[in-house]
Amino acid sequence: xxxxxxxxxxxxxxxxxxxxxxxxxxxxxxxxxxxxxxxxxxxxxxxxxxxxxxxxxxxxxxxxxxxxxxxxxxxxxxxxxxxxxxxxxxxxxxxxxxxxxxxxxxxxxxxxxxxxxxxxxxxxxxxxxxxxxxxxxxxxxxxxxxxxxxxxxxxxxxxxxxxxxxxxxxxxxxxxxxxxxxxxxxxxxxxxxxxxxxxxxxxxxxxxxxxxxxxxxxxxxxxxxxxxxxxxxxxxxxxxxxxxxxxxxxxxxxxxxxxxxxxxxxxxxxxxxxxxxxxxxxxxxxxxxxxxxxxxxxxxxxxxxxxxxxxxxxxxxxxx
Amino acid sequence: xxxxxxxxxxxxxxxxxxxxxxxxxxxxxxxxxxxxxxxxxxxxxxxxxxxxxxxxxxxxxxxxxxxxxxxxxxxxxxxxxxxxxxxxxxxxxxxxxxxxxxxxxxxxxxxxxxxxxxxxxxxxxxxxxxxxxxxxxxxxxxxxxxxxxxxxxxxxxxxxxxxxxxxxxxxxxxxxxxxxxxxxxxxxxxxxxxxxxxxxxxxxxxxxxxxxxxxxxxxxxxxxxxxxxxxxxxxxxxxxxxxxxxxxxxxxxxxxxxxxxxxxxxxxxxxxxxxxxxxxxxxxxxxxxxxxxxxxxxxxxxxxxxxxxxxxxxxxxxxxxxxxxxxxxxxxxxxxxxxxxxxxxxxxxxxxxxxxxxxxxxxxxxxxxxxxxxxxxxxxxxxxxxxxxxxxxxxxxxxxxxxxxxxxxxxxxxxxxxxxxxxxxxxxxxxxxxxxxxxxxxxxxxxxxxxxxxxxxxxxxxxxxxxxxxxxxxxxxxxxxxxxxxxxxxxxxxxxxxxxxxxxxxxxxxxxxxxxxxxxxxxxxxxxxxxxxxxxxxxxxxxxxxxxxxxxxxxxxxxxxxxxxxxxxxx
Ligand code: HEM
Ligand SMILES: [Cu+2]
Numbered sequence: 001x002x003x004x005x006x007x008x009x010x011x012x013x014x015x016x017x018x019x020x021x022x023x024x025x026x027x028x029x030x031x032x033x034x035x036x037x038x039x040x041x042x043x044x045x046x047x048x049x050x051x052x053x054x055x056x057x058x059x060x061x062x063x064x065x066x067x068x069x070x071x072x073x074x075x076x077x078x079x080x081x082x083x084x085x086x087x088x089x090x091x092x093x094x095x096x097x098x099x100x101x102x103x104x105x106x107x108x109x110x111x112x113x114x115x116x117x118x119x120x121x122x123x124x125x126x127x128x129x130x131x132x133x134x135x136x137x138x139x140x141x142x143x144x145x146x147x148x149x150x151x152x153x154x155x156x157x158x159x160x161x162x163x164x165x166x167x168x169x170x171x172x173x174x175x176x177x178x179x180x181x182x183x184x185x186x187x188x189x190x191x192x193x194x195x196x197x198x199x200x201x202x203x204x205x206x207x208x209x210x211x212x213x214x215x216x217x218x219x220x221x222x223x224x225x226x227x228x229x230x231x232x233x234x235x236x237x238x239x240x241x242x243x244x245x246x247x248x249x250x251x252x253x254x255x256x257x258x259x260x261x262x263x264x265x266x267x268x269x270x271x272x273x274x275x276x277x278x279x280x281x282x283x284x285x286x287x288x289x290x291x292x293x294x295x296x297x298x299x300x301x302x303x304x305x306x307x308x309x310x311x312x313x314x315x316x317x318x319x320x
Numbered sequence: 321x322x323x324x325x326x327x328x329x330x331x332x333x334x335x336x337x338x339x340x341x342x343x344x345x346x347x348x349x350x351x352x353x354x355x356x357x358x359x360x361x362x363x364x365x366x367x368x369x370x371x372x373x374x375x376x377x378x379x380x381x382x383x384x385x386x387x388x389x390x391x392x393x394x395x396x397x398x399x400x401x402x403x404x405x406x407x408x409x410x411x412x413x414x415x416x417x418x419x420x421x422x423x424x425x426x427x428x429x430x431x432x433x434x435x436x437x438x439x440x441x442x443x444x445x446x447x448x449x450x451x452x453x454x455x456x457x458x459x460x461x462x463x464x465x466x467x468x469x470x471x472x473x474x475x476x477x478x479x480x481x482x483x484x485x486x487x488x489x490x491x492x493x494x495x496x497x498x499x500x501x502x503x504x505x506x507x508x509x510x511x512x513x514x515x516x517x518x519x520x521x522x523x524x525x526x527x528x529x530x531x532x533x534x535x536x537x538x539x540x541x542x543x544x545x546x547x548x549x550x551x552x553x554x555x556x557x558x559x560x561x562x563x564x565x566x567x568x569x570x571x572x573x574x575x576x577x578x579x580x581x582x583x584x585x586x587x588x589x590x591x592x593x594x595x596x597x598x599x600x601x602x603x604x605x606x607x608x609x610x611x612x613x614x615x616x617x618x619x620x621x622x623x624x625x626x627x628x629x630x631x632x633x634x635x636x637x638x639x640x641x642x643x644x645x646x647x648x649x650x651x652x653x654x655x656x657x658x659x660x661x662x663x664x665x666x667x668x669x670x671x672x673x674x675x676x677x678x679x680x681x682x683x684x685x686x687x688x689x690x691x692x693x694x695x696x697x698x699x700x701x702x703x704x705x706x707x708x709x710x711x712x713x714x715x716x717x718x719x720x721x722x723x724x725x726x727x728x729x730x731x732x733x734x735x736x737x738x739x740x741x742x743x744x745x746x747x748x749x750x751x752x753x754x755x756x757x758x759x760x761x762x763x764x765x766x767x768x769x770x771x772x773x774x775x776x777x778x779x780x781x782x783x784x785x786x787x788x789x790x791x792x793x794x795x796x797x798x799x800x801x802x803x804x805x806x807x808x809x810x811x812x813x814x815x816x817x818x819x820x821x822x823x824x825x826x827x828x829x830x831x832x833x834x835x836x837x838x839x840x841x842x843x844x845x846x847x848x849x850x851x852x853x854x855x856x857x858x859x860x861x862x863x864x865x866x867x868x869x870x871x872x873x874x875x876x877x878x879x880x881x882x883x884x885x886x887x888x889x890x891x
Contacts, residue, residue, distance in 0.1 A: 030773055030776045030777070031709075031776050031777065032777060032778060041705065042705045042706060042708075042709055045703065045705055045706060046700070046706050046709075049696075049699065049700045049703065049706065053696035053697075053699070053700070056692065056696060057689075057692050057693055057696055060663060060664075060667060060688075060689070060692045061689050061692070063667050063671060064667055064670065064685055064688070064689065067606075067667075067670050067671050067672070067673070067675060068670075068675060068677065068685070071606075071670065071671065071672055071673055071674070071675050072674075072675050072676070072677070073607065073674035073675060073676050077674060078831070079607070079674060080607040080608070080674065080861045080862040081606060081607045081608035081672060081673035081674045081861065081862055082608065082672060082862055083608075083609060083860070083861060083862030083863050084608065084609065084611065084672075084862075085609050085611070085612075085613065085857075085859075086611055086612040086613065086614070086615070086665075087611075087612075087668075090612075090664075090668065091612050091615055091661070091665075094660065094661060094664040095615075095657065095660075095661055098656055098657045098660040098661075099654075099657055101656075102650075102653035102654060102656050102657065102699070103650075103653075105653060105699065105703065106646075106649060106650045106653055106703075109649060109703040109704055109705055109706070110646055110649075112705045113642075113645070113646070113704050113705050116705060200473065201473040201474050201477070201572075202471060202473065202474070202572060204637065204712060204780075206712070206778070206780065208709070208777065208778025209778075211705075211708065211709040212708060212709070213637050213708050213709065213711055213712070214637055214639070215637045215638045215639060217566075217572065217573060217638075217639055218473065218566035218567070218572070219566045219569075220639065222639055235778070235787065237778065237780050238780070239637075239711070239712040239713070239780050240471075240637075240712055241466075241467055241471070241474065241712075241781075241782045242474060243397075243465070243466075243474050243477065244393050244394055244397060244465070245393060246397075246782065246783065246784075247388075247393070247780075247782075247783035247784045247785045247786065248785065250787075283393070294391055294392050294394070294395040295392035295394055295395060296392075296394040296395070296398070296461050296462035296465075296479075297394075297460075297461050297479045297480050298393075298394050298479055299477050299479045
């Protein structure tokens with residue numbers, strides 16, 4: 001390789017290194033605010049992938065663009081390039097580096113996964129081990145989120161909340177007070193235990209601000225755990241396509257201080273159950289009068305849930 | 321090497337066999353000529369590419385605003401189901417089978433495929449699949465609305481209660497397409513094993529042929545699983561068996577295993593031949609041998625192997641136990657190794673070459689860059705914690721469109737331009753080709769890049785309406801989608817007008833090395849007048865080595881530069 005090429009490329013490599021670091025920093029701004037301890041763990045991991053990914057993508061693109069600029073054939077140059085069939089050393093290097101890289105990334109992902117200790121998947125083996133034992137083994141690179149999870153696990157446990165997904169609504173039930181709601185209220189900084197049910201088809205429990213998702217499977221109860229750490233209201237979305245009104249199958253998650261949470265529970269318990277507003281039912285009963293093109297026969301939505309608490313429907317409830 | 325054969329420009333030998341069937345009517349017959357079948361596949365599937373594209377533009381029209389204000393939700397759901405199904409089963413699979421059909425026998429010096437009649441049957445099943453898919457728009461209740469993966473229980477809900485409904489037609493269409501693919505798989509594998517020209521050892525076989533072999537082996541081991549899953553789904557839907565129906569004690573997650581056991585490897589059925597196209601196009605337009613040819617060839621087969629062990633990465637959120645999540649995370653990431661080897665090999669191939677920025681070269685390089693991006697997001701998706709966040713969001717949609725559009729469609733365009741002169745005997749218009757490339761590249765960037773941020777923010781896929789926070793990225797993606805629609809116009813114009821009016825090309829306008837370039841353009845019915853005898857590895861750029869043994873009648877099928885040193889030894 002010519003000296004010019006070596007110098008140019010090393011200069012670009014250094015620039016690229018800084019740029020990749022910058023992208024890794026930026027990646028935190030591409031996702032919703034970190035509302036659960038788990039979100040921080042996922043975002044740190046994602047940032048590593050973004051940094052390396054940027055380096056690799058541009059590390060391939062820059063040499064391509066470089067050769068396009070400097071290795072072009074002249075208009076009347078019909079000769080061939082040098083007859084180079086390969087280079088064993090290079091080929092060994094570019095086999096070994098990706099192997100090391102993917103094993104490293106797998107390890108990092110495994111450690112993050114371990115620290116998150118999401119209950120859901122363990123459901124199949126039904127091991128209700130205290131997660132602390134496992135988690136303690138993994139030396140954390142930033143242990144704040146993990147600490148938050150541990151403290152939350154140690155503080156007063158919250159009852160298991162039943163989550164039922166159906167076509168197309170969400171119902172949350174707090175068994176101790178026998179409160180039902182179409183909005184999921186949670187206390188901050190506590191380890192939350194959910195029991196996920198589906199009445200009909202597959203659904204997905206997805207809270208982007210928590211970076212957590214779990215498919216819900218009919219005829220099975222799936223345990224799911226996480227730790228909200230930020231007070232606020234966050235969307236819960238059905239993530240696994242569930243038929244006609246899938247896109248409208250959303251609910252709010254309200255993370256509150258433990259005092260507010262208790263207050264809300266008490267207030268809700270005092271309300272008599274009444275039918276909640278339900279977008280799917282609203283649209284279904286309105287039929288195809290909406291002026292949209294076409295429309296085929298749909299599965300009928302389950303009737304609107306009858307609950308103690310439901311948020312007011314949006315004022316401008318023109319669901320179109 | 322510098323003395324290009326001017327004689328090749330002379331078009332008089334374009335049809336060496338007098339009376340060779342060269343009229344357009346043969347494309348509507350049950351022809352057994354692999355070249356006719358290849359073109360039949362390509363044109364039929366391109367028609368469905370336009371149909372699928374039209375559906376996607378209606379979807380992008382709906383998604384340009386957050387509310388459902390263009391089409392009814394049921395219509396939207398039918399659109400994304402049919403868009404995905406048409407693009408996969410009627411465009412990507414068949415167009416690649418068409419290209420492989422056209423090229424493989426020529427590249428290995430064979431007269432035809434091993435089973436020409438079976439080949440014709442495989443093709444004629446494709447229009448049947450197409451008719452079934454389109455017909456499903458006309459039955460009561462409309463087409464299937466359960467997505468291209470048709471997960472039960474949604475796919476088992478039959479709101480009209482009719483026995484003939486969109487979902488049943490969909491399953492039949494997919495099953496027939498599977499039968500067609502299995503026939504194709506048997507045919508390709510046999511052809512490649514048995515019909516290579518004398519002297520064409522494995523390491524003298526072009527990388528494209530290796531990649532087709534690797535892809536078709538996947539069809540053979542994978543399709544039986546999908547077919548079994550489809551049959552059980554059909555039985556659940558029509559006669560009320562209970563394989564997957566939860567209300568009758570079935571297990572819907574089992575279906576996902578059947579589906580992904582095939583459908584993950586299926587993505588490699590589609591991308592491997594495109595890797596092969598890149599490996600053929602780059603050396604020609606950079607005038608350098610394919611760097612690390614043997615490793616690139618073998619890595620195709622490695623991909624076949626590894627890709628059979630990664631399917632659960634589509635099910636990380638489906639109540640998959642932790643040990644399985646971790647195991648399949650590692651295996652999925654390992655796919656990055658053989659693909660990385662290929663990418664580095666391609667970059668090294670053009671490095672220091674004598675590059676000409678022809679249209680096929682632009683599409684190949686653009687496709688490689690897009691593929692690296694898709695690979696990066698693929699590795700992110702393989703990481704369980706990241707996937708738990710972005711699974712079933714627009715991030716996944718962005719990832720696979722970067723592969724399927726950014727890489728595979730780019731590779732297909734590269735192949736069309738690269739072999740256009742071989743197929744038609746004429747030259748395409750380079751200027752129009754470049755316009756096409758620029759529009760396609762920009763369109764791809766605008767349409768599919770914004771899907772990544774939308775997904776990271778938490779926008780689920782398959783939604784007819786969405787929260788206003790995602791509107792910005794969706795407007796950009798919709799505008800990009802319309803641009804992509806427009807980008808096909810210069811392509812169609814170019815292909816049609818060049819085929820009819822283009823300058824005569826001669827046999828080998830690129831001065832490329834390869835058996836397909838040694839015969840006439842378009843090739844005669846029998847492909848080669850004399851069976852070529854291969855005496856060298858492919859990609860001999862920069863050497864004077866001939867690829868085949870000197871022909872006793874050299875003027876007929878050999879470009880003159882091959883005749884200079886007829887007796888150099890083989891490698
Ligand atoms: C480095 C290689 C690749 C890796 C590691 C990878 C990884 C993944 C993963 C983990 C998913 C599942 C994401 C989810 O549903 O949450 C996925 C989805 C997908 N990938 Fe890739 N991928 C790679 C290359 C490819 C290629 C080459 C193709 C196509 C030719 C492809 C096509 C797809 C498609 C179609 C889906 C979505 C399927 C669906 O859910 O409808 N990927 N990929
Ligand atoms: Cu996959």
